[in-house]
Structure formats: structure tokens, C-alpha cells
Amino acid sequence: MRFRRCGADAVLVELAGASEVDTARAALDEARQRGELPDLVELLPGARTVLAAVRPGSRGLDAVRAVLADTNLTAPPAREAREITLPVRYDGPDLELVAETAGLSTTEVAERHVAGEYTVAFCGFAPGFGYLNGLDAALQQPRLDTPRTRVPAGSVGVAGEFTAVYPGASPGGWRLIGSCDVPLFDPHGQPPAVLAPGDRVRFEVRS
Amino acid sequence: MKRALTVLGTGAQVLVQDLGRPGYAHLGVPPSGALDPPALRLANRLVGNHEPAAGLEVLLGGLRLRAECSCTVAVTGPGVPVSVDDRAVGSHAPVHLKEGQTLALGAPERGLRNYVAVSGGVDVDVQLGSRSSDLLSGLGPEQVRAGDVLPLGVPAGLPIGVDTLPPERAPEALWVEVLLGPREDWFDDPAGQLTARTWTVTSDSNRVGLRLTGTALEVLAEYRGKQLPSEPVITGAVQVPSSGQPVIFLADHPTTGGYPVIGVVHADELPALAQARPGTTIQFRVVHP
Structure with missing residues (x-):
């Protein structure tokens, strides 16, 4: 996992493959639904990356990093998919x-x-x-x-x-x-x- | 009579815009919204609206409207001739229109986009939290055309009591601050390459992006001719396609792209970029967080 700067208020997280992308995106989405990422504005995956954009001037990117630091990227997403x-x-x-x-x-x-x-x-x-x-x-x-x-x-x-x-x-x-x-x-x-x-x-x- | 405006004529392009529809990028929906948000916010404040109300984004003037009800309007953005029933009234001030009166915008001397706010806001259908037109995605209303009747909402407050404000300046040369990343490592000396040359805005520019021309940016030999697996992009991203001529993404940009983004310009720079005519020169200044 590598964090790439994407302007002042977003980070592009580079991951090893599609399954890690799915897991990282799902972990951030679940954290948002638990109310842990109140400043998250956009959360979108790409083929090998996930972009998280936060409210300008907020500390939201630190919270994004903290959630990902606690995520086991080799495990499939915890929640059942639709x-x-x-x-x-x-x-x-x-x-x-x-x-x-x-x-x-x-x-x-x-x-x-x-x-x-x-x-x-x-x-x-x-x-x-x-x-x-x-x-x-x-x-x-x-x-x-x-x-x-x-x-x-x-x-x-x-x-x-x-x-x-x-x-x-x-x-x-x-x-x-x-x-x-x-x-x-x-x-x-x-x-x-x-x-x-x-x-x-x-x-x-x-x- | 219903609160409405009738469009009598348009110039190059008139679009309904508010502050856009952020939060849907994961579904492939661009943010959209006014390219010069401070100008739209100001216009709304002048007529007593809430700042995010929908107004009209007018490219290179030429809009003529007839008020079908009594209302207050204000025109912001670069300085532009404004008249009511052929009497000059000026921009950047609230103007009262009586039922049947005609508002007309001339062409801005500099810059590209004026914003027209009307008391109550333009009350078209809301799609994904916004009334903005996104022509590429087919969201929001169609481009505004002569003969359209634009419904207005209920006025939210009183127009503010200023006489006049200075119009924005749209300089012929811009310095633009950029933070390197996320793919600066595709380039040899990315900061040096970005800052050593001057770029010129081309006439292919639109709401998707500002297309620049200058000495091509060169990717490292190992990346030459390569495409990235599609990755998310944001407004302000400076994307470098295989031609080496960068594109600065504006509000209607696609949500993913396959070319490297060398840097991202600061959000505060976007309003000035929205007003940059073809021929405007741009120099980047690389900043550090």
C-alpha cells in the first residue's frame, strides 16, 4: 500500500491488485457508515487505486490513513456484497x-x-x-x-x-x-x- | 403569473449551474457545478439567495431574458455591460426587474464566464442533489436556449444593500500553484519540467478541462507509450496524455482516467482558470504541503 498525494485534500492509495482495492474501499466505506470519517467527501476506487477526498482544511486524511492502517488488505471485505x-x-x-x-x-x-x-x-x-x-x-x-x-x-x-x-x-x-x-x-x-x-x-x- | 424568466436569446453557451453534485464520483458522476464558484456565490448573496442557489453561467455574454414577474437579478464574474430595457445598469450590483422588463448582457471585455443570479434561484428539477447541467453525462437541464421558460423559486431573503462591487480581473498571464502528485514519478524532474516553461490555453478548452499547449512534458523512458490502469482523478488534476500537452481538469471532468497526473492545482486557483481565455499564458509554481 502506498499513499500518493493528490492535491491538498485527497490521497490516492495504490494497492497490489483488484482484491486489495475492493477490501480497502469497503473498509473505508464501513468506517464512514460507522461515522468515523465525517469529513470524507468522495471515496472511489480505480483499477489498482482508491481515491479518498475530504473536506478542504479538515483533518480527514489522517482518519483515512488510520482506518487503512487497521485494515488487513489480504482478507476479503468483512461485509456481504450486494x-x-x-x-x-x-x-x-x-x-x-x-x-x-x-x-x-x-x-x-x-x-x-x-x-x-x-x-x-x-x-x-x-x-x-x-x-x-x-x-x-x-x-x-x-x-x-x-x-x-x-x-x-x-x-x-x-x-x-x-x-x-x-x-x-x-x-x-x-x-x-x-x-x-x-x-x-x-x-x-x-x-x-x-x-x-x-x-x-x-x-x-x-x- | 408564475415566477419565471423567458429566455429571448443566448450567446455561445448558457447553462444552469449551482455548486454541483459532489459525493457521487464512485458512480461515475462528475462533480459539475459553476466553474467560478465565488462568482456564483456572490451573485446569489447580492439578490438575497442562499449561496448555493442555481443561477446561469453565461459564456461570453449575449444572454437576453424577460422577467415574467417582479424579481431581483445580479450579474457577476468579469466586468460586463448589463442593461435593462436598453438602459445600462452595470454588473456586480442587485438590479430590480419589473414584470415584462428585459435584461441583456453584452460581452465581457476579458474573462469568459458571467453568472446571473435571480431572487428565488432557477428552480429546475434537482438531480443527484444538484440543478447543474452536465452536458456530457446527460444530467440536469439541457443547455439554455431562446424560448425556454426558466421557473424561479421562492425568494429566500432580501437583496443586500451594496451599491456596487469591483468585478473580477481576468489577467492575460496566470501564475498557478500546483502540488506534485500522484504520478510525478513518471516524469524526470517533474517540478523543473512544469516550471521551466510557459503554457498557453488552447481553444479546445471547455468545462471538462483547460487544454494547454507548450513544450511537451516528457515521461521517463520506461513509461513512454504506457497507459495507467484507470485511476480516479479530481478537479484541478494536471493530466498528461501521450502528447505531453497537459490538461487541467475542471468541474465536468471524467471521474477516472488512464494517463498520469503530474500534479494538482489548488482549489483556490480554479476560479481564475475558469475565466482564462484561449491565448492566456500559464506558469506553474510548484508548492509543498
Whole structure:
């Protein structure tokens, strides 16, 4: 674990891998819910890092460091994660490209993707866009050479070590293998985003 | 008559902004909000609102509004011509509008963004704790356009009794304090590289970031051509993409990024950066905590 300065009121905590990120984020989130981090303004993970931002001028970063000093990063998060199941149709425009790259049939791509047990590593790119860890190695593929100018909402894609569902229409370079018709982000929803860091996610084939 | 303003015309861009929606970055939601928060707070104080009330952020002037009710308005930010029914009234002071009167902003001589507060605040739908427009994320209201009717809230208090305040200055050259990190170790002599040269604000700049041009910042040979695993970024981060030309992230920045952040500018510097026109020169001053 390494603390990297990120301006006067934030720290970027660099960790050894995705599971340490999940544990560190969960430990800080639980401390916040116990009322131990009253000055914490933002708590967000990345792929190998966790950022904690506090109220300017507060002593909040000391409290963040104290919580992490007391956390066993090799243990999984103490609290049970939420479990979310998303319906998917494997009908994406890049399904054949992904199958060809993986040396699999399109049916096998769908089978491997739907068998995965995923965790929301972090959100970014757009509101409600969750980067899911746990993708089958054969499906870990590069982005498209030329990104699409418009990817429809609900598109299920793969890129590098992650899979994700596009919450809204946007430009995007992920290889698209399917679609999901559950709205993933609604600014009036409680909560507004279906996926938050730490959630466990499964896909289920929609007939 | 309902408390409202009718938009008769806009210039380059008019957006509803308040102090933004912090606290949702973990869901991928940018902070958003006024780029020059002290100017919006001041405008709100002048008309008797609470400081965080929503107002209008006006890029390069050109806004014309008709009051559909009696209300108090104030325009802040850089100095800008303001008129009511073609009579000059000046900025940085509370101005009373009667029903049917038209408020018009000229173009600021310097700077970029003026703020218009109205008694009661602009009362559009609240999304994730804020009324701010975030065009990239699709949160908050659309960009304000001619013909829009902007509903107003209930006035919270009385306008304050000042006559006039000096407008902000928007200098043509800025000194900006920056704290190194989190990825200064990607660069050989990061402080030296940041301070030895002068940067110029480019016209690609927007609410996402101030894009600078100058002699490219060089990463160490071992990091050349590499991308970082996506990591969180904050407002004020000085991110260095592979071109070596830095971007200073402003309120609508994405919540994660894949390029190294060499340093973070102090929050107090952001209002001046929000007013920096293309061509403004920037010199960094590396400070230590």
C-alpha cells in the first residue's frame, strides 16, 4: 500500500491488485457508515487505486490513513456484497469478432461470458458505467481499432480485463457481444445507479 | 403569473449551474457545478439567495431574458455591460426587474464566464442533489436556449444593500500553484519540467478541462507509450496524455482516467482558470504541503 498525494485534500492509495482495492474501499466505506470519517467527501476506487477526498482544511486524511492502517488488505471485505443479476441477450455486433479472436464459437463466447462471477471494480466513463472484474481470459481482448461514434444504451461489451454494460448511448470502443434492457442509471432512482463498486454481478440469458 | 424568466436569446453557451453534485464520483458522476464558484456565490448573496442557489453561467455574454414577474437579478464574474430595457445598469450590483422588463448582457471585455443570479434561484428539477447541467453525462437541464421558460423559486431573503462591487480581473498571464502528485514519478524532474516553461490555453478548452499547449512534458523512458490502469482523478488534476500537452481538469471532468497526473492545482486557483481565455499564458509554481 502506498499513499500518493493528490492535491491538498485527497490521497490516492495504490494497492497490489483488484482484491486489495475492493477490501480497502469497503473498509473505508464501513468506517464512514460507522461515522468515523465525517469529513470524507468522495471515496472511489480505480483499477489498482482508491481515491479518498475530504473536506478542504479538515483533518480527514489522517482518519483515512488510520482506518487503512487497521485494515488487513489480504482478507476479503468483512461485509456481504450486494448481488445483482442482469438479463442479457448475446446478440452484439462484435460477437463473431470476439469468437474469432478467442478461437471459440459464438455460442461458446456466450456460455463463457454468462458463466462469469463478476465484481464491480469501479465506475467511470459515464454515470452508472461499472467496470466488471472476473472476465474469462479468452474474452479479454483489445478495444476496437476505430471506436464507434454511437454505442446504444444497454450494449454489453468487453475490453481488456473488463466487461461492462453501457448505461446510456455514447461513443465507445469496446467489443460488443450482447445487450441488456435493464436501465442501469436513473438520476431519480434510489439508488440512482444499479451498479456500485464492490457489487457482485451475474448475467442470465434472456430468451 | 408564475415566477419565471423567458429566455429571448443566448450567446455561445448558457447553462444552469449551482455548486454541483459532489459525493457521487464512485458512480461515475462528475462533480459539475459553476466553474467560478465565488462568482456564483456572490451573485446569489447580492439578490438575497442562499449561496448555493442555481443561477446561469453565461459564456461570453449575449444572454437576453424577460422577467415574467417582479424579481431581483445580479450579474457577476468579469466586468460586463448589463442593461435593462436598453438602459445600462452595470454588473456586480442587485438590479430590480419589473414584470415584462428585459435584461441583456453584452460581452465581457476579458474573462469568459458571467453568472446571473435571480431572487428565488432557477428552480429546475434537482438531480443527484444538484440543478447543474452536465452536458456530457446527460444530467440536469439541457443547455439554455431562446424560448425556454426558466421557473424561479421562492425568494429566500432580501437583496443586500451594496451599491456596487469591483468585478473580477481576468489577467492575460496566470501564475498557478500546483502540488506534485500522484504520478510525478513518471516524469524526470517533474517540478523543473512544469516550471521551466510557459503554457498557453488552447481553444479546445471547455468545462471538462483547460487544454494547454507548450513544450511537451516528457515521461521517463520506461513509461513512454504506457497507459495507467484507470485511476480516479479530481478537479484541478494536471493530466498528461501521450502528447505531453497537459490538461487541467475542471468541474465536468471524467471521474477516472488512464494517463498520469503530474500534479494538482489548488482549489483556490480554479476560479481564475475558469475565466482564462484561449491565448492566456500559464506558469506553474510548484508548492509543498
